Amino acid sequence: MNPPGSLAGLDPNLDEHLSTQILAPSVHSDNPQERIQARRLRIAARLEPRRREALGEYLDGKKESEEDQSKSYKQKEESRLKLAKLLLCGTELVTNIQVAIDIREIHRRVEEEEIKRQRIEKLENEVKTSQDKFDEITSKWEEGKQKRIPQELWEMLNTQQLHCAGLLEDKNKLISELQQELKTKDDQYVKDLKKQSDDICLLLERMEEQVKNVMKTFREELYNIEKAFEVERQELLASNKKKWERALQAHNAKELEYLTNRMKKVEDYEKQLNRQRIWDCEEYNTIKIKLEQDVQILEQQLQQRKAIYQLNQEKLEYNLQVLKKRDEESTVIKSQQKRKINRLHDILNNLRSKYAKQIKQFQEENQSLTLDYKRLVLQFKELQKAMRHFALIDDEKFREIWLMNEEEAKDLIARAFDVDRIIHTHHLGLPWTAPDFWFLKNVGPISQQPQKSATQIVEEMLMHTEEEEAEEAASEPESYLDLPKQVSEKTTKKILMLLCDESGFLIESKLLSLLLPLEQNECYLLRLDAIFSALGIESEDDLYKLVNFFLKYRAHRLSSSLQIKSCSQASMEKASMEETSMGSELELAEQTEMEGAKEESLVEGEKEEEEETPPSPWDIHPNDVLKILEAFVMGLKKPRDSRAPPRVQKNMRNNSKDSEYWQALTTVIPSSKQNLWDALYTALEKYHIVLTQRAKLLLENSSLEQRNTELQALLQQYLNSKINSELQVPPTQVLRVPTK
Amino acid sequence: MQETVTTSALLDPSHSSVSTQDKSSTGGHTSSTGPQPSKPSITPVSAKSRNPHPGANFHRMRRIIAEDPEWSLAIVPLLTELCIQHIIRNFQNNPILKQMLPEHQQKVLNHLSPDLPLAVTSNLIDNENYWLRCCMQRWPVCHVAHHGGSWKRMFFERHLENLLKHFIPGTTDPAVILDLLPLCRNYVRRVHVDQFLPPVQIPAQLRPGDQSDSGSEGEMEEPTVDHYQLGDLVAGLSHLEELDLVYDVKDCGMNFEWNLFLFTYRDCHSLAAAIKACHTLKIFKLTRSKVDDDKARIIIRSLLDHPVLEELDLSHNLIGDRGARGAAKLLNHSRLRVLNLANNQVRAPGAQSLAHALAHNTNLISLNLRLNCIEDEGGQALAHALQTNKCLTTLHLGGNELSEPTATLLSQVLAINTTLTSINLSCNHIGLDGGKQLLEGMSDNKTLLEFDLRLSDVAQESEYLIGQALYANREAARQRALNPSHFMSTITANGPENSVG
Structure with missing residues (x-):
């Protein structure tokens, strides 16, 4: 079975081998041209059987399609097919x-199967029958054992033998049949072998024939294709040659044409050139003449120039000499200057060293002086301390002396007043009223009247208003301070409250947290204290200034309310902007202020009705407060700068007041009264005289009377003793009695 | 070889003393017969002069040379030449090759004797020319294309094949093959052995019992008729790709005995182990070796999940349905591309199991079931499988007792399938109607290139028409190949198939 397959497998390889072998010489013998060879090879490759690699085929096909030439293509296609x-x-x-x-x-297999099946069937049948027979025989053996008669036994044995022989015969027959079959099979096998070898021979023959055929046809086709290509090439060559000739002819004709054209043109150009040349000659001559004339003129000018040049040269030479001289001079000067510079450098160095020395000196001096200064400062401080100490002592002394003197004076005055009163009551019979003078109440030196601090005032004020609120319409105590006239206490308070609410940012946050549990008034007080310290308000005056400033501002605003409304709005905006910039503290303050404003706005209405005339501080918008404060602080700074000197002046000024005071004390009794007193004195003098006269008279009288009385006593004594007592009665009575 | 001899011989007389008369004369003789391209200037003169009087010309020659005004040093060989010759002569003892310049190497290789021991040459010489000479010397017919175009490979493969062919277990020393192993392991890729000799038995023991009860004796002797165990050899060959074995004895002549052709279980097991261990094996062929179901299953089991195996050829054996079932299992547990079960005893159940495996297989390209007996049931099953299969290109169902029902189903497949390129239904009983139906199926097919319907009772007319359709398909395929831009994908799909098929 296999050999044909393997041979078939070998076949194409052989084929290939042969084809390449055949191709190579043909290429060399026929035509050595490379192109044709390449084509041949390609064709040979394409003529390979179909199972050739797809890649190669594809390449071939591509080139084929590229060529796409009718004849060769057709031939190739044909031969390929x-x-x-x-x-x-x-x-x-x-x-x-x-x-x-x-x-x-x-x-064969089918038949074999069939035969096999039959054989098996047959064998099975045979086995069955033989088994039956065998069984029969074995059963008869049993029978035989029972047989007692020998004839019967012999008979039976004979029959058994016959049976066995039959069985054996059957078997042998079967065996011989099978062997026959085997033999036929062997024959068959030999025949098959022969047949197969025949087949293989046939196959080989056919393959060889095929190879030969294919080779032959391949060669033929190759030849055909080559021929086709050759023919095509010839055709192409011929056609190309024709084309080439045609093109050449056309080219020649054109060349000729161009040549004639060119000749014509050359002639034309020659003529033109000649004409041009003549014309140019003429022009050249004229220009030459003109230029010669120009040359002459220029030569003349040149001569002139030369003369000028010589002149200039002389001048320049002279100048050169002058300059040389100057140069020499300048070199001399330069050397001098250099020397000078050196000298100055020396001086400068000297000065520098001196300067350094001096700097050292001065530094030392400075140090010593600073030491001195420190010492002096210390001394001065000590001195000041002493001075302060002495001043205090002095003050004390002064105050004591003052008090002593004052006491003395007041005693005197009291005596005077007593006298005056006695005079008035006893002598003049007039009611006496004690004169009321400021200095009478004064105790102690005027100058030491204490300047209250702003906070104290505020405290007082707050306390006061509190009381007031409690008493509602209690009269304002005149004793309370000397506020500026137009400023009522309430307005002051309102302003301060406003200030307190508005400028919360000036207070430290710590303080605020501490203030929370306190009472409202105390709270205000502490807040204001903080605000004042921040604003730099220390004294009472400053406070009033502030209040006044507020009021003035308000007044100013009222006056120009209409115009400024818009401005105020703007300022408000500004203020609000500022406020926002002030941060969270301000917001907090604002909140509190808003709350406060709500409460106060209720009160405000009532208050405004009550006090229409004074400018209400409530008109001041809370937003303006900051602006006002800013302006105020700016304004306050100026006087603040010169604060130290006035303090000293205050002590000096007191002296004048003192003299005044003392002067006033001397003039406790006015001159009119003195006049009165003088008049009274004179009158009393007169009265005294009268009285003395009377006394004299009285004495005379009394002496007379005494004589009388003595006479009377003598009489009375003579008359009665009792009458003696009556004598003790004033003479007036005595006088009267007689009048009565 | 000859050249070297002549040159040395020529040189000797010219400078040596007169005493070596015989030598010189022989040398002169050889010089005249040997090739003369190296010294064309001297030899013709000497040859002419010497030919008429070979005995007397020595003196003349010597005299002429001594007085020869044209004599020059040019005819004295160069030192390199001498060295090379020496190297060639002593190559066996002292092989020097790699250290030389390429041109000298070439010279040495051109003059080395092909009879040098393989131990010296095998790993040292890679030159194809040398091995070509070796092959040509040993074998009159050489198909180098069968051995990958490499003469060296061919030499070793055929050498190994020779050794295996004539290896007789028990008598031949296994070291003969194992010694060759380190020399050829890098070059042998294909082992093709078409005969395995059984161990020699003492004929006296066999002959008497031969006719009476061979069966019992065969059983007795079975362990003793094991063939050469390929395990060591296969494990040693690191590049082995193809194994083509036939457990057969050739040219036994009248010594024919059934025992000679036994493929024993031990052989089978050792072979299975050997191929399982060989991870480079791509093609495995075991034909004409009386492989029955059990042995086939043993071998197939060892091939399950083999990493590279592509082709399995078990044709001309005794494989039945169970073996076919094993092969079907193998289809989906390997990368098998070609399966050949021609001339076995596969029947309908086996074909059905194969069809079941084929239905969803994506590797197999070619299936050959020639000369089996799958009948219509199997044929129908295969046709059903082909309706879903997208890979198979070649199907050989020749001589399978197929008839009309299979043909009707196949005609439906032809209308649907676009991968099949070759179908062989020769030697079946397709019948006239079946032929018509196949013709209908062919009218819708554009890919089939070969369709063999010889001797299958098909009407000539339909056969002719089918032939026309095939011709059209072939032309279309050729056009597709010529203009790959439109059908690039189809070509790339077809390319490897063509090369394999």
Whole structure:
């Protein structure tokens, strides 16, 4: 079975081998041209059977399609088809044998199977029958054992022998049949072998024939294709040659034409050139004449120039000499200057060293002086301390002396007043009223009246208002401070409250947290304290200034309310902007202020009705407060700068007041009263005189009376003793009595 | 060889003393017969002069040379030449090749004797020319294309094949093959052995019992008729790709005995182990070796999940349905591309199992079931499988007792399938109607290139028409191949198939 397959496998290789072998010489013998050879090889490759690699085929096909030439292409296609057919038919022819053998084999197998089946059946049947027979025989053996008669036994034995012989015969027959079959099979096998070898021979023959055929046809086709290519090439050559000739002719004709054209043109150009040449000659001559004239003129000018040049040269030489001299001079000067510079450098160095020395000196001096200064400062401080100490002592002394003197003076004054009162009551019979003077109440030196701090005032004020609120309409105590007239206490308070609410940002946050549990008033107080310290308000005056500033601002605003409304709005906006920039503290303050404003706005209405005339601080918008404060602080700074000197002045000024005071004390009794007193004195003098006269008279009288009385006493004594007592009665009575 | 001899012989007389008369004369003789391209200037003169009087010309020659005004050093060989000759002469003892310049190497290789021991040459010489000479010397017919175009490979493969062919277990020393192993392991890719000799038995023991009860004796002697165990050899060949074995004895002549053709279980097991261990094996063929179901299953089991195996050929054996079932299992547990079960005893159940495996297989390209007996049931099953299969290109069902029902189903397949290129239904009983139906199926097919319907009772007319359709398909395929831009994908799909098929 296998040999044909293996041979078939070998076949194409052989084929290839042969074809290449055949191709090579043909290429060399026929035509050595490379192109044709390449084509041949390609064709040979294409003529390979179909199972050739797809890549190669594809390359071939591509080139073929590229060529796409009618004749050769057709020829190639034709031969390809022919060869393909040939190959197909050939392989079919070859494989036909295989197929035939296959089908024979199948038939054989089928038959074999059938025979095998029959044989098996037969064998089985035979086995069955022989088994039956065998059983029969064995059963008869049993029978035989029972037989007692020898004839019967012999008979039976004979029959058994016969049976056995029959069985054996059957078997032998079967065996011989099978052996016969085997023999026929052997024969068959030999025949098959022969047949197969025949087949193989046939196959080989066919393959060889096929190879030969294919080779032949391949060669033929190759030749045909070559021929086709050759013919095509010839045709192409011929056609190309024709084309070439035609083109050459056309080219020649054109060349001739161009030549004649060119000749004509050359002639034309020659003529033109001649004309041009003549014309140019004429022009050249004229220009030459003109240029010669120009040359003459220029030569003249040249001479002139030369003369000028000589002149200039002389001048320049002179100048050169002058300059040389100057140069020499300048070199001398330069050297001098250099020397000078050196000298100055020396001086500069000296000065520098000196300067350094001096700097050292001055530094030392400075150090010593600073030391001195420190010492002096210390001394000065000590001195100041001493001074302060002494001043205090002085003050104390002064105050004591003052008090002493004042006491003395007041005693005197009191005596005077007493006298005056006695005079008035006893002598003049007039009611006496004690004169009321400021200095009378004064105790102690005027100058030491304490300047209250702003906070104290506020505290007082707050306390006061509190009381007021409690008493509602209690009268304002006149004793309370000397506020500026137009500023009422309430407005002050409101302003301060406003300030307190508005400028919360000036207070430290810590303080705020501490303030929370306190009472409202105390709270305000502490807040204001903080605000004042921040604003730099220390004294009472500053506070009033502030209040006044507020009021003024308001007044100003009222006056120009209409115009400024818009401005105020803007300022408000500005303020709000500022506020926002002030941060969270301000917001907090604002919140509190809003709350406060709500409460106060209720009160405000009532208040405004009550006090219409004074400018209400409530008109001041909370937003303006900051602006006002800013302006105020700016304004306050100026006086603040010169604060130290006034303090000293205050002590000096007190002296004038003192003299005044003391002067006033001297003039406690006015001159009119003194006049009165003088008049009274004179009158009293007169009265005294009268009285003294009377006394004298009285004495005379009394002496007279005494004589009288003595006479009377003597009389009375004579009359009665009792009458003596009556004598003790004033003489007036005595006088009267007689009048009565 | 000859050239070297002549040159040396020529040189000797010219400078040596007169005493070596015989030598010189022989040398002169050889010089005249041997090739003369190297010294054309001297030899013709000497040859002419010497030919008439070979005995007397020595003196003349010597005199002429001594007085020859044209004599020059040019005829004295160069030192390199001498060295090369020496190397060639002593190559067996002292092989020097790699250290030389390429031109000298070439010279040495051109003059080395092909009879040098393989131990020296095998790993040293890669030159194809040398091995070509070796092959040509040993074998009159050489198909180098069968051995990958490499003469060296061919030499070793055929050498190994020879050794295996004539290896007789028990008598031949296994070292003969194992010694060759390190020399040829890098060059042998294909082992093709078409005969395995059984161990020699003493004929006296066999002959008497031969006719009476061979069966019992065969059983007795079965362990003793094991053939050469391929395990060591296969494990040693690192590049082995193809194994083509036939457990057969050739040219036994009148010594024919059934025992000679036994493929024993031990052989089978050792072979299975050997191919399982060989991970480079691509093609495995075991033909004409009386492989029955059990042995086939043993071998197939060892091939399950083999990494590279592509072709399995078990044709001309005794494989039945169970073996076919094993092969079907193998189809989906390997990368098998070609399966050949021609001339076995596969029947309908076996074909059905194969069809079941084929239905969803994506590797198999060619299936050959020639000369089996799958009948219509099997044929129908295969046709059903082909309706879903997208890979198979070649199908050989020749001589399978197929008839009309299979043909009707196949005609449906032809209309659907676009991968099949070759179908062989020769030697079946397709019948006239079946042929017509196949013709209908062919009218819708554009890919089939070969369709063999010889001797299958098909009407000539339909056969002719089918042939026409095939011709059209072939032309279309050729056009497709010529203009690959439109059908690039189809070509790339077809390319490897063509090369394999």
